[in-house]
Amino acid sequence: MTRSRFDLxxxxxxxxxxxxxxxxxxxxxxxxxxxxxxxxxxxxxxAAGGLALQAAPDPLARARFMAALRTTPxxxxxxxxxxFARLSGLIGVAGRSALLLAPAAAVAVIALAISxxxxxxxxxxATLTVFSGQVERSQGGNWATLTDGATLTEGAHLRTxxxxxxxxxxxxxxxxxxxxGTELTIERARSNGTREIALHQVSGRLWHQIAADDRPGSxxxxxxxxxxxxxxxxxxxxxxxxxxxVVSTAEGLxxxxxGTHRLAVASGEVASARQHIVVTPAPVAFAQASRTEVKVxxxxxxxxxxxxxxxxxxxxxxxxxxxxxxxxxxxxxxxxQRINLRDIPEGEYTLILRRIADGDGEVVLNIGGAExxxxxxxxxxxxxxxxxxxxxxxxxxxxxxxGAAPVTAVAAVTVSEPASRATVLQExxxxxxxxxERAVEVLRKQGRTPTPTPVPTVRPTRTPVPTRTAVPTxxPTxxPTxxPTVRPTxxPTVPATPTxxxxxxxxxxxxxxxxxxxxxxxxxxxxxxPTPAATPxPTxxPTANAxPTxxPTASVISVAVP
Amino acid sequence: MRSxxxxxxxxxxxxxxxxxxxVDRLVLLAKDxxxxxxxxxxxxxxxxxxxxxxxxxxxxxxxxxxTQQVFLKAWQAISRYEQRNVPxxxxxxxxxxxxxxxxxxxxxxxxxxEGVDRAEPAEAEASVxxxxxxxxxxxxxxxxxxxxxxxxxxxxIMEKSAAEIGEIMGRKEVTVRGLQLRALRxxxxxxxxxxxxx
Numbered sequence: 025m026t027r028s029r030f031d032l033x034x035x036x037x038x039x040x041x042x043x044x045x046x047x048x049x050x051x052x053x054x055x056x057x058x059x060x061x062x063x064x065x066x067x068x069x070x071a072a073g074g075l076a077l078q079a080a081p082d083p084l085a086r087a088r089f090m091a092a093l094r095t096t097p098x099x100x101x102x103x104x105x106x107x108f109a110r111l112s113g114l115i116g117v118a119g120r121s122a123l124l125l126a127p128a129a130a131v132a133v134i135a136l137a138i139s140x141x142x143x144x145x146x147x148x149x150a151t152l153t154v155f156s157g158q159v160e161r162s163q164g165g166n167w168a169t170l171t172d173g174a175t176l177t178e179g180a181h182l183r184t185x186x187x188x189x190x191x192x193x194x195x196x197x198x199x200x201x202x203x204x205g206t207e208l209t210i211e212r213a214r215s216n217g218t219r220e221i222a223l224h225q226v227s228g229r230l231w232h233q234i235a236a237d238d239r240p241g242s243x244x245x246x247x248x249x250x251x252x253x254x255x256x257x258x259x260x261x262x263x264x265x266x267x268x269x270v271v272s273t274a275e276g277l278x279x280x281x282x283g284t285h286r287l288a289v290a291s292g293e294v295a296s297a298r299q300h301i302v303v304t305p306a307p308v309a310f311a312q313a314s315r316t317e318v319k320v321x322x323x324x325x326x327x328x329x330x331x332x333x334x335x336x337x338x339x340x341x342x343x344x345x346x347x348x349x350x351x352x353x354x355x356x357x358x359x360x361q362r363i364n365l366r367d368i369p370e371g372e373y374t375l376i377l378r379r380i381a382d383g384d385g386e387v388v389l390n391i392g393g394a395e396x397x398x399x400x401x402x403x404x405x406x407x408x409x410x411x412x413x414x415x416x417x418x419x420x421x422x423x424x425x426x427g428a429a430p431v432t433a434v435a436a437v438t439v440s441e442p443a444s445r446a447t448v449l450q451e452x453x454x455x456x457x458x459x460x461e462r463a464v465e466v467l468r469k470q471g472r473t474p475t476p477t478p479v480p481t482v483r484p485t486r487t488p489v490p491t492r493t494a495v496p497t498x499x500p501t502x503x504p505t506x507x508p509t510v511r512p513t514x515x516p517t518v519p520a521t522p523t524x525x526x527x528x529x530x531x532x533x534x535x536x537x538x539x540x541x542x543x544x545x546x547x548x549x550x551x552x553x554p555t556p557a558a559t560p561x562p563t564x565x566p567t568a569n570a571x572p573t574x575x576p577t578a579s580v581i582s583v584a585v586p
Numbered sequence: 587m588r589s590x591x592x593x594x595x596x597x598x599x600x601x602x603x604x605x606x607x608x609v610d611r612l613v614l615l616a617k618d619x620x621x622x623x624x625x626x627x628x629x630x631x632x633x634x635x636x637x638x639x640x641x642x643x644x645x646x647x648x649x650x651x652x653t654q655q656v657f658l659k660a661w662q663a664i665s666r667y668e669q670r671n672v673p674x675x676x677x678x679x680x681x682x683x684x685x686x687x688x689x690x691x692x693x694x695x696x697x698x699x700e701g702v703d704r705a706e707p708a709e710a711e712a713s714v715x716x717x718x719x720x721x722x723x724x725x726x727x728x729x730x731x732x733x734x735x736x737x738x739x740x741x742x743i744m745e746k747s748a749a750e751i752g753e754i755m756g757r758k759e760v761t762v763r764g765l766q767l768r769a770l771r772x773x774x775x776x777x778x779x780x781x782x783x784x
Contacts, residue, residue: 030767031760031763031764031766031767032763034763034766034767034770035748035763035766038741038766039747042745064774065767065770065771065774068770068773068774068777069741069742069770071719071723072723072727072738072742072743072770072773073742073743073745074719074720074723075641075720075723075724075727075742075743076637076641076742076743077637077640077641077644078637078640079633079636079637079640079646079649082650085632085650085653085654086625086628086629086632088654089628089632089654089657089658090621090625090628092654092658093621093624093625093657093658093661094621096658096661096662097662098619098661098662098664098665099662099663099665099666247625249629252622281622283608283611283612283615283623283626284611284614284615298604299604299605299608300608300611300612300623300626
């Protein structure tokens, strides 16, 4: 080995030590003639490597950059190719100094715009509902546990643990269910004028229910490292797994943009994207895949309540919920409601049916193609059906022809009427003013008289009392009725802001209990254990103080429906 | 650490090819003015460029500002980028390097790393020693020429190979190895001149 090749020896040793193929000592033994200087330089190199500073990502950096980018024009190729064009450009009004300053100026202008644009409507981007497990937010490089009702603002970087299930409720009523092992950032969330919500999903599974908003400029986007998904008034899910992003539309239409590909994914379709280059439409129809469905052909509304209070269905107040990933609630007219179950998480679910108008009918449970009907008499007020859902099949999105599409498997069904008080029947719902408005519209279309929605008066300090959000308008019958009631459970825990409008809390008195249980006319399908008699114990315990919210358009309450 | 077997190598090769194709497509789209495509490039390379600049300027806020400027300039100038000449990432690195040089030219070193407090009494805690050691090295690194500092940062902090550094710095690989040798010797001399790393 000549002296002139010492730089090569050094370079190889550096590579070998870094890759773990050699230790410094082994390198020295291999090159004894260079050992003295080699040792000194390898030690120095190792020390230099220890100087590395890590830079934690700033979740807002991208939003700021993209805002600046959109106001920064590109230079045309002729600027570089044509010296005369370049010269004239430099001598012109723009000038070289302006050219050099342009990016910095753009940054400054955008920064100012962002600063000025931070009005009250983005003080609170979303309200967090924690259904189970660990939900954390990144703060200064560390992860801090979030509690139910936490207020999230733009830039919030969140993750759920292996058992963490949560939901984000945005001001416009759009909701995003967050499954275990998911990490995301709320990059943008505002609805002053138009709705602008942008999420950056890093991992896991999100189930989105996007409120319809046809106003120009309205947007809801989910960005992953593989693609960007644009949605308007739809229900869809985004899952990141095996290095790809899978987009599945349950209702409506979303657009997936990945690299040069731009694909509309309609209801019942699935697409996958990988590294911005592939978008593969996978013809797995939602309807084909989900042969498990609840069909309400009766003047009742149904709500499927999962473990920990997650619910998909409709409340008597007209509020619709899409909280359970893989379950889709459709139909707002009386007697048209459907809850379609594709691949909902395993566990025990309670389907509760609540009367909203006079008449009888039936509920059809289509479980894996086998129909089971439950009659609902004119006297029945409520009905409880327990569903034991088995572990979902592997989440593959192969073509339907292979039959590999995930299907919810229901292992056992138990029916009891009336809905048992002893049963935990609490939908954890965060209701925004926009959601309440839409609920009123639903009631009007049904020909029912909208009761003031759960956005009533302000009670910032008192313990809230149970209230009633919507009263069925049917003619009273002789049968004692159990009117569905809405009880506050987790009243918003939004931090008080001096300038904020206070959150509203239901204030109506409790609904009287029936003096005797309604007569049951339903035929149980499978009765495993007798349902305990109704115990007039309040199931919803008000626990939190109502505090003002930070935004005039985001009146938020949490309610539980017994 | 196990060595790569044949299937690992093939898989890595396929992954690298797919990644290169993805970047090429995004670059083409960005050249046509597609901001979202450029956003895809930003997502890929912003963390690395930020880390590179943080390790040069040793200040997070400054590095973030510089990073944003680098990408905005890249967006402006992407029409003149030719894929056949240099990988896009290396092109970004060159812009980041120029941005950093401009920064130091205008700022005239205000980082305060020049003055190391040698009077601090020796303490037993390892963290104190580690901090002391870091400050000595940072000072020594700061005293090197720009070329030497650049090659050391790229090689030992950004963990690039000599070939990659060659693409970034626009030099031959053999030249980079020689530069690396001289840079390490220079750093060693600076450290020795300061009395050695504690």
